Amino acid sequence: MSAAGNYQKPLIRRDRTFEFLIPQYVDDLDLSHGTALYLEDISVNFDGFQAINNLNFYVDTGELRCLIGPNGAGKTTLMDIVTGKTRPDTGSAWFGQRINLLRMDEAQIAQAGIGRKFQKPSVFENLSVFDNLELSMTGTRTVWGTFRARMSRETVERIESMAETINLSEQLNQSAGSLSHGQKQWLEIGMLIMQNPILLLVDEPAAGMTHQEMDKTVELLRSLSGERAVVVVEHDMEFVRALQAPVTVLHQGSVLAEGSMDDIQSNSDVMRVYLGTESTT
Amino acid sequence: MRAGKSRLSTLLFISAVVTLLVTVTTLNQLPAGHELHVGNFMVSLLGKYLTYAILAVAVDLVWGYLGILSLGHAAFFALGGYAMGMYLMRQIGDRGVYGNPDLPDFMVFLNWTELPWYWMGFDSFAFTALMILLVPGLLAFVFGWFAFRSRVNGVYLSIITQAMTYALMLAFFRNEMGFGGNNGLTDFKDLLGFDLRSDDVRLGLFIASGVALIFVYLLCDSILRSRLGKVAIAIRDAEDRTRFLGYRVERVKLALFTLSAMIAGLAGALYVPQVGIINPGEFSPLNSIEVVVWVAIGGRGTLYGAVIGALGVNYAKTWFTGAYPEAWLFALGLLFVLVTLALPKGIAGLRWFPSQGKKEGGT
Numbered sequence: 274m275s276a277a278g279n280y281q282k283p284l285i286r287r288d289r290t291f292e293f294l295i296p297q298y299v300d301d302l303d304l305s306h307g308t309a310l311y312l313e314d315i316s317v318n319f320d321g322f323q324a325i326n327n328l329n330f331y332v333d334t335g336e337l338r339c340l341i342g343p344n345g346a347g348k349t350t351l352m353d354i355v356t357g358k359t360r361p362d363t364g365s366a367w368f369g370q371r372i373n374l375l376r377m378d379e380a381q382i383a384q385a386g387i388g389r390k391f392q393k394p395s396v397f398e399n400l401s402v403f404d405n406l407e408l409s410m411t412g413t414r415t416v417w418g419t420f421r422a423r424m425s426r427e428t429v430e431r432i433e434s435m436a437e438t439i440n441l442s443e444q445l446n447q448s449a450g451s452l453s454h455g456q457k458q459w460l461e462i463g464m465l466i467m468q469n470p471i472l473l474l475v476d477e478p479a480a481g482m483t484h485q486e487m488d489k490t491v492e493l494l495r496s497l498s499g500e501r502a503v504v505v506v507e508h509d510m511e512f513v514r515a516l517q518a519p520v521t522v523l524h525q526g527s528v529l530a531e532g533s534m535d536d537i538q539s540n541s542d543v544m545r546v547y548l549g550t551e552s553t554t
Numbered sequence: 555m556r557a558g559k560s561r562l563s564t565l566l567f568i569s570a571v572v573t574l575l576v577t578v579t580t581l582n583q584l585p586a587g588h589e590l591h592v593g594n595f596m597v598s599l600l601g602k603y604l605t606y607a608i609l610a611v612a613v614d615l616v617w618g619y620l621g622i623l624s625l626g627h628a629a630f631f632a633l634g635g636y637a638m639g640m641y642l643m644r645q646i647g648d649r650g651v652y653g654n655p656d657l658p659d660f661m662v663f664l665n666w667t668e669l670p671w672y673w674m675g676f677d678s679f680a681f682t683a684l685m686i687l688l689v690p691g692l693l694a695f696v697f698g699w700f701a702f703r704s705r706v707n708g709v710y711l712s713i714i715t716q717a718m719t720y721a722l723m724l725a726f727f728r729n730e731m732g733f734g735g736n737n738g739l740t741d742f743k744d745l746l747g748f749d750l751r752s753d754d755v756r757l758g759l760f761i762a763s764g765v766a767l768i769f770v771y772l773l774c775d776s777i778l779r780s781r782l783g784k785v786a787i788a789i790r791d792a793e794d795r796t797r798f799l800g801y802r803v804e805r806v807k808l809a810l811f812t813l814s815a816m817i818a819g820l821a822g823a824l825y826v827p828q829v830g831i832i833n834p835g836e837f838s839p840l841n842s843i844e845v846v847v848w849v850a851i852g853g854r855g856t857l858y859g860a861v862i863g864a865l866g867v868n869y870a871k872t873w874f875t876g877a878y879p880e881a882w883l884f885a886l887g888l889l890f891v892l893v894t895l896a897l898p899k900g901i902a903g904l905r906w907f908p909s910q911g912k913k914e915g916g917t
Contacts (some may be wrong), residue, residue, distance in 0.1 A: 298709050303853075356798060378797075379798055380797050380800050380801055380803070381800075383797070383800035388798075393796045394791075397788045397791050397795070397796075398791060400784055400787055401788055404784050407784065408784055408785060408796075409799055414801050414802065415802075416805055416806055416809045418781040419780065419801075420777060420780045420781070420782040421780070422782075423779065424780040468800070470615070501843065
């Protein structure tokens with residue numbers, strides 16, 4: 274992989290002559306074209322390793338999409354770019370038509386309506402399940418606002434009903450650190466929904482879950498899409514199939530194939546790099 | 555149900571401090587020969603410990619709940635102390651050794667002819683009170699602004715806070731700075747017109763320190779019990795995760811760090827009239843480290859733990875430095891290692907203390 278060769282910054286972009294003319298962070302989300310996320314010509318190079326290579330990736334509003342690919346294909350890096358953790362070397366990333374993700378930090382992106390579930394369940398272990406959900410809930414995010422925040426009857430009920438949805442009503446006052454791995458996954462999904470995002474990025478939701486839990490997760494994710502766009506990264510092919518959603522295959526930092534699970538499994542490129550023997554069944 | 559527990563610990567804490575204040579005041583009023591009499595030396599000593607306890611609460615707020623290990627909090631303490639010291643110097647008036655009504659003694663000694671501009675206003679107690687909070691707060695704000703925005707974390711942050719206090723110590727050692735150089739500020743006479751050497755004023759300062767401790771404790775407790783306190787714990791445990799929930803981590807850190815520095819400044823201002831001197835030694839890096847040790851021993855992440863640590867370790871220090879002067883630092887080091895190994899949550903982590911801020915796992 275000749276990194277230096279692939280990686281070129283355009284000398285002049287004629288549509289971007291005056292950087293300062295590009296509108297700064299605009300907080301009204303415009304989804305009128307039906308596309309929630311635009312990633313165009315994105316490249317990321319980590320000290321010579323081309324993690325993302327000229328990637329183009331679009332997510333429609335309300336769509337459920339699966340993202341698969343072997344280790345190192347760039348799935349997590351892609352999520353890092355969308356959520357502001359990693360800045361790409363080239364390319365553009367827009368949320369709706371008007372929000373330029375590359376000019377915002379993580380907190381602004383989250384406030385604009387993009388939620389993320391991490392690969393490793395990351396909940397606040399020393400806080401109770403209730404507190405975890407409370408912090409994720411939409412609402413004030415300022416220092417003074419959080420200091421003055423009071424719980425209304427309504428918000429308590431909202432948290433309780435979410436706890437019911439994710440099967441954690443019994444554990445509401447228990448510390449999140451004491452939950453099982455699967456319960457933590459659920460809690461994190463619950464936290465994600467409490468944020469009420471427009472676009473959800475869900476990294477390996479089924480890891481560590483039993484079959485029943487997996488079925489429930491599939492059901493939950495499917496019910497979320499429609500109102501929100503959901504991008505799921507998953508290694509478990511059974512889980513991906515159960516989601517019955519279009520699949521995008523990443524390989525070496527670019528999109529290798531897109532289509533339904535059946536199309537993907539019969540695609541010769543995909544069989545070669547990824548699915549291998551699994552596709553013969 | 556957690557809120558109830560936390561309220562209980564707050565109530566217990568306040569009653570304990572009030573009991574201490576009332577007991578010491580009563581015993582202090584007994585005739586000098588009485589076997590239960592608490593001498594004035596002891597009153598001032600306890601008053602000093604109480605200001606240390608306030609400082610420990612300030613450190614615990616940012617370290618125990620926000621995860622910022624500051625090894626420079628003594629700098630904020632000393633700045634508050636210097637502000638108070640400057641006021642006390644101005645109160646001396648023409649009663650100094652040189653009898654100069656306009657200049658403090660050390661300036662006369664250095665052949666200065668007029669008061670530097672930054673000494674202006676310290677004749678007024680109201681202005682001084684403002685500076686006691688503003689100067690440490692401003693330093694913390696500027697420092698935190700750059701550090702937190704650049705996402706300096708963990709041990710790197712600790713090292714630069716240490717460097718900050720060391721740099722201030724070197725600066726304050728210089729005579730040209732106009733803060734009395736090596737000798738600092740001392741020979742104080744009055745505070746608000748009251749004679750600092752009188753027993754009643756000493757007792758008053760002790761009580762004021764206790765009241766300030768209660769006030770600071772209630773302030774920190776109200777923050778920690780609010781959603782802001784939960785955000786702080788979230789930042790301590792998973793900073794990135796908190797950011798992805800939409801919280802501006804650097805602003806929360808900046809606000810609490812600045813508040814903590816102001817509390818430290820208040821503690822310093824109460825400390826100086828009780829010990830009668832402030833000099834650059836207070837900026838010494840070792841002082842800041844000692845505060846962290848108090849908090850670790852008492853129990854990081856519980857406010858009353860920090861207070862127990864500050865009072866307990868300082869009492870032990872007074873006793874030890876009397877009995878075995880050379881052995882104190884070894885004893886402190888040993889205590890720190892033992893507590894870290896045997897009681898990772900400090901004294902407050904012992905089973906019979908109510909939990910506060912943190913919850914035990916399981917039901």
